[in-house]
Amino acid sequence: LPIFMIKSMTGYGKSSVSIENRSITVEIRTLNSKQLDINLRLPQNLKEKEINIRKMISNALIRGKIDVGITLDNNSADEAPVIDKDMAKHYHKELLKLSDSLKIDSTSDFLELVVKMPDVFTQREKAINENDSLQFEKCIEKAVEAVDNSRIKEGADLEEDFKMRIDNILNLLEEVNNYDKNRIERIRNRIKGNIAKFANDPEMDQNRIEQEIIYYIEKLDITEEQVRLKNNCKYFLENLNNEKSSGKKLGFITQEIGREINTLGSKANDSDLQRIVVLMKDELEKIKEQLFNIL
Helix, strand or coil: CCCCCCCECCEEEEEEEEECCEEEEEEEEEECCCCEEEEEECCHHHHHHHHHHHHHHHHHHCCEEEEEEEEEEECCHHHCCEECHHHHHHHHHHHHHHHHHCCCCCCCCCHHHHCCCCCCEECCCCCCCHHHHHHHHHHHHHHHHHHHHHHHHHHHHHHHHHHHHHHHHHHHHHHHHHHHHHHHHHHHHHHHHHHHHHCCCCCCCHHHHHHHHHHHHHHHCCHHHHHHHHHHHHHHHHHHCCCCCCHHHHHHHHHHHHHHHHHHHHHHCCHHHHHHHHHHHHHHHHHHHHHCCEC
């Protein structure tokens, strides 16, 4: 049976391929994001493949802020940069006009300035053929695969952290039982003491007193919250290895866990249990922080 695991949205992958006298490098970095956000940088002669490249990346990486850089280095003299003479002449002409208006000696040598101007050097880019395109696509696939492996590795580290923190919450929940026995005893003694004060009062309705006692005890009972919290924690662990596991779904489960912890704290009305609740909330907040980075 296949093993499913959570993935981080943070990853890195790089791949290179040599095609004739050119070297193509694909470098991908990913970060967490609620949506798919692809920032793609590629050479001019690969612009026609932009739509296909975006499709390949979005289908494989699904979600996150994805930065893709594709570079093409030419190793052939035939494809080395050349000077755009018309552009160079244009800059030289404009510099002469400027020197005249500023009363600068027109015999000045502007060549050093001209060659530094934008677009004076141009790349003689040669389109890649069909066979080269296949190799280029494989290069992208390898970079994407490296990103995916990186995401899986970080996801495994996060999974261990999640398991540890859920176990901490469950261990704290076990401590609740020890304190709850003493808490119930204190409540019972307090109620008995109050009843004793009013027992001989002829105006007191005994049935009403009994009803109030039952209501008070039921209101302070935390058994259901304990059971639901334990079940929600187990459900969270089950979904870590679910085929359709996602950060969003795990986030919904943590909301339910948080709701039970809050109810537990509000009903307990006990300093010892409040301390445990605070520790539970701390563990849960650390889980929530990390969930933002889960795919």
